Amino acid sequence: MLNRVIEQFGLKMKSMDEVEDSHSSTVYKCQLHKGENVFVKIPYTKLKYQRELESYEILKGNVAIPELLDYWNGDEECPGAFLLSELKGQPLTTNVSTTVAYEVGILHASMHAVQLPATKKLTGIKNEFDNWSSFIGKQFYSFAEDVKDVLDPQLYKQSIEKFERMKEQLPPPDGPGFVHMDFRPANIIVTDDRVSGVIDFESVRFGSTELDYTKLYRDFLSYDSTLYKAYKEGYESIRPLIDLEVVLPFYRFYDAFCSIGWCKRRGIEKNAKFLEENLARLKEILILS
Structure with a gap:
C-alpha cells in the first residue's frame, strides 16, 4: 500500500523513515532527491482521513500547520493519504523558554477561536458542542468496556461513580471551538525558541475547549509554574481562558481512565509504560477523592 501511495504522489526519494510517535496514522518522513523533506501520512480509517482533510481546509490561514501539498482519496484497500510539508523543528519539551510557552498559548487559543464554517458541509468533523455532556459520557463508557478488563473491580466501580459525580459539577461548556483532542507536546513543533505550528488532526471535533487542555x-504545563503562567498570558491575548482549576480535576481523571482503555485496545504489552503511568495517575486521583 505504501508503494502505491508513493507512486500516486510521484515521489523521487533518497531516503524514508517511519515516524514512531504517531498513534492514529502511519507516517513516513521522506527526503527527496533535491534535499527537501516531506511527510507521507496514511490514516488508519476513512473517518480519520476525512477529519484531517477538512482540518487543513478549515485551519489554513488561521493556525500554523503544515502545508497540504497533495492528497489521495484512496480506494477499497487504502483509506487515503496525505503529502505534507515539513514544519521545521522538534516536538515541544519542558526545557523551553517562557516565550515558547506564551506562543503555545497563542497557538492553542487561535485554534479554539476557529468557528464552524457557515458554507461548507462537513462529513468528517462533527459538532459535539450542543450535546457535550452526552459526548463525554459516550466516550467514557466506550473506553470503560476495555478498562473493565484491566482494573480491579472495586477501582472500576469507584471510577464509574466518580465520573458520574464529577460530570454533574462541570460548568457550562466553553465554545463551540475547534478542539484538537490530542493537543500534546509531540504534536507541537518548536524551532529556534519559536513555535512552528501544530500537527495531527485525526481526532478533531467542534466542541467545548475544556477537554483540550x-x-x-499532563505533559508540559504541570512541570513549571512559570511556563504555565506564560501559556495563560499567550492564550488570553487571543481569547478568554476558562478557569482551568475548575475543569482540570475532572479531565485529568477522565484522561487517565480513558488512556487505560486506549492501551487495552492498542495492545497492553506494546503500551505497557503508558498504561502504568495512567494506572498510577488514576489510583492517586481515586485515593485523594
Missing part, C-alpha cells in the same frame, strides 16, 4: 497540562 488536559494532555498539555
